[in-house]
Amino acid sequence: MKIKNGYLLRTIADTNIVVPVSERVIEFKGMITLNDVSADIWRFLETEREFEEVVTYMIAEYSIDKEVAKRDLKVLLSQMKENGILEYDK
Amino acid sequence: MINNEKARAWESADSTFAAHCARRHIPLRGTFELTPRCNFHCKMCYLHQTSEEINLRGKRELTTNEWIKIAEDAINAGTLNLMITGGEPLLRDDFATIYNEINQMGFIIGLNTNASLLDEKYYRLFSKYPPSTVSVTLYGADRETYRRITGNEGHFDNTVKGLEYLKDIPTSLDIKVTFIKDNYHKLDRIRETANRYTDRFAINYMVFKPVPGVSSEAESCRLSAKECLNIDISNRKYYYELRKKTGTENEYDPAASENDPHRDYGLDIYPEVLTCLAAKAAYWISWDGRMLPCATFDEMATEPLKEGFSEAWNRLPELFAGIRHPEECVKCEHFYTCPNCPAYFFAETGSYDTVSPYICDMVKERTKSDKQEDSRRRPQDKTAKQCKTINNTD
Numbered sequence: 001m002k003i004k005n006g007y008l009l010r011t012i013a014d015t016n017i018v019v020p021v022s023e024r025v026i027e028f029k030g031m032i033t034l035n036d037v038s039a040d041i042w043r044f045l046e047t048e049r050e051f052e053e054v055v056t057y058m059i060a061e062y063s064i065d066k067e068v069a070k071r072d073l074k075v076l077l078s079q080m081k082e083n084g085i086l087e088y089d090k
Numbered sequence: 091m092i093n094n095e096k097a098r099a100w101e102s103a104d105s106t107f108a109a110h111c112a113r114r115h116i117p118l119r120g121t122f123e124l125t126p127r128c129n130f131h132c133k134m135c136y137l138h139q140t141s142e143e144i145n146l147r148g149k150r151e152l153t154t155n156e157w158i159k160i161a162e163d164a165i166n167a168g169t170l171n172l173m174i175t176g177g178e179p180l181l182r183d184d185f186a187t188i189y190n191e192i193n194q195m196g197f198i199i200g201l202n203t204n205a206s207l208l209d210e211k212y213y214r215l216f217s218k219y220p221p222s223t224v225s226v227t228l229y230g231a232d233r234e235t236y237r238r239i240t241g242n243e244g245h246f247d248n249t250v251k252g253l254e255y256l257k258d259i260p261t262s263l264d265i266k267v268t269f270i271k272d273n274y275h276k277l278d279r280i281r282e283t284a285n286r287y288t289d290r291f292a293i294n295y296m297v298f299k300p301v302p303g304v305s306s307e308a309e310s311c312r313l314s315a316k317e318c319l320n321i322d323i324s325n326r327k328y329y330y331e332l333r334k335k336t337g338t339e340n341e342y343d344p345a346a347s348e349n350d351p352h353r354d355y356g357l358d359i360y361p362e363v364l365t366c367l368a369a370k371a372a373y374w375i376s377w378d379g380r381m382l383p384c385a386t387f388d389e390m391a392t393e394p395l396k397e398g399f400s401e402a403w404n405r406l407p408e409l410f411a412g413i414r415h416p417e418e419c420v421k422c423e424h425f426y427t428c429p430n431c432p433a434y435f436f437a438e439t440g441s442y443d444t445v446s447p448y449i450c451d452m453v454k455e456r457t458k459s460d461k462q463e464d465s466r467r468r469p470q471d472k473t474a475k476q477c478k479t480i481n482n483t484d
Binding site: 008010012013014015017019021022023025026029031 | 107110111114170193194195218219220221222260262
């Protein structure tokens with residue numbers, strides 16, 4: 001899975017903001033704000049990743065339990081899916 | 091319609107974020123005035139210039155690459171909302187090139203246009219890469235009104251054609267109308283025409299004298315204070331009744347006037363003399379490449395292409411160091427409800443510290459009307475106030 005092309009993560013006034021550009025404006029109006037950890041994972045997901053790969057990254061980066069990493073990642077991914085931001089490698 | 095609802099939610103979040111940026115002096119909102127040229131010749135326009143007039147003044151519009159360079163610098167400096175305007179921006183031969191470039195950069199883009207030049211070519215461009223918002227200026231609901239205001243009755247047909255194209259583009263469409271003597275009595279018909287395309291209808295009735303070097307008939311065609319108020323009240327009443335019928339009183343108010351004073355935030359941020367976010371979180375790049383706080387402050391400018399974008403932005407507030415509201419204005423009982431921006435004073439009187447009778451009349455007329463409305467609508471409040479006075483006397 002990865003973030004679809006056409007979503008730009010910007011940091012303005014210490015705020016992480018995702019802006020749709022080009023044709024993505026058709027499917028997503030407005031913007032998304034992310035906290036620093038979500039923004040970090042967003043950047044990690046800008047290239048194709050497996051679920052377990054992201055979990056491993058989170059454990060290494062934030063020194064958290066595997067269960068906590070899995071739970072938090074599921075929440076984030078479900079929000080991303082809900083907004084049609086992710087694409088999956090067929 | 092779904093897009094409009096999302097846009098409304100975003101607008102509310104945007105205001106909060108704008109205040110956050112103003113406190114950090116981040117240039118969140120930019121406007122690129124691509125050209126002062128326009129295919130319309132509106133009698134009240136503050137900006138309109140022909141190619142010949144531009145040449146005669148020894149000036150030139152920025153090139154394609156200069157606009158793209160400024161856009162790149164703006165992104166790096168933190169600009170999120172970018173409004174593209176003119177003149178008529180679609181008049182530039184290189185509009186599509188500039189638009190395609192800046193569209194990829196990460197702005198939330200708005201477009202101001204009179205819609206009359208929208209054709210198949212632009213329809214294809216905006217269908218593929220739609221601006222988040224498009225604001226169309228409408229001048230009338232018939233050919234004769236267009237002839238009297240814009241100089242050509244055919245502009246009406248072309249505008250309607252453009253609006254038909256826009257109807258099918260996935261963008262949030264606003265229609266804005268400036269009222270002058272020529273379209274004053276046509277509010278209902280104009281709004282009816284606008285509502286065929288969008289419920290986002292805004293009115294403007296304040297018409298200022300043109301920027302230096304430009305001639306217009308602003309003073310002879312603009313409405314009196316009483317007429318301005320009448321048209322504002324009439325539009326608000328229409329939408330109030332409509333929203334009451336549909337139970338949407340708490341949603342976006344299409345009747346909100348462009349002329350409502352915006353004092354919710356920014357007043358305590360330097361330079362305090364500016365009562366909006368200009369030079370705090372907003373800027374305007376003029377067609378000849380100067381950075382202004384807004385279109386009306388034509389005399390106060392920095393030079394982003396010469397001194398660098400960030401330097402120009404950082405220097406902008408300093409230009410207002412010596413400017414204060416006129417003493418008469420500060421002492422006035424209407425100070426906090428008046429659109430007493432020094433830019434308006436300058437446009438009207440040629441001086442930042444001279445009070446403008448045009449603005450004063452407008453505010454006094456509104457206050458008089460508000461008081462009448464208050465006493466008509468809330469007799470119970472009046473009674474309560476009288477009781478309090480009696481108690482205090484005791």
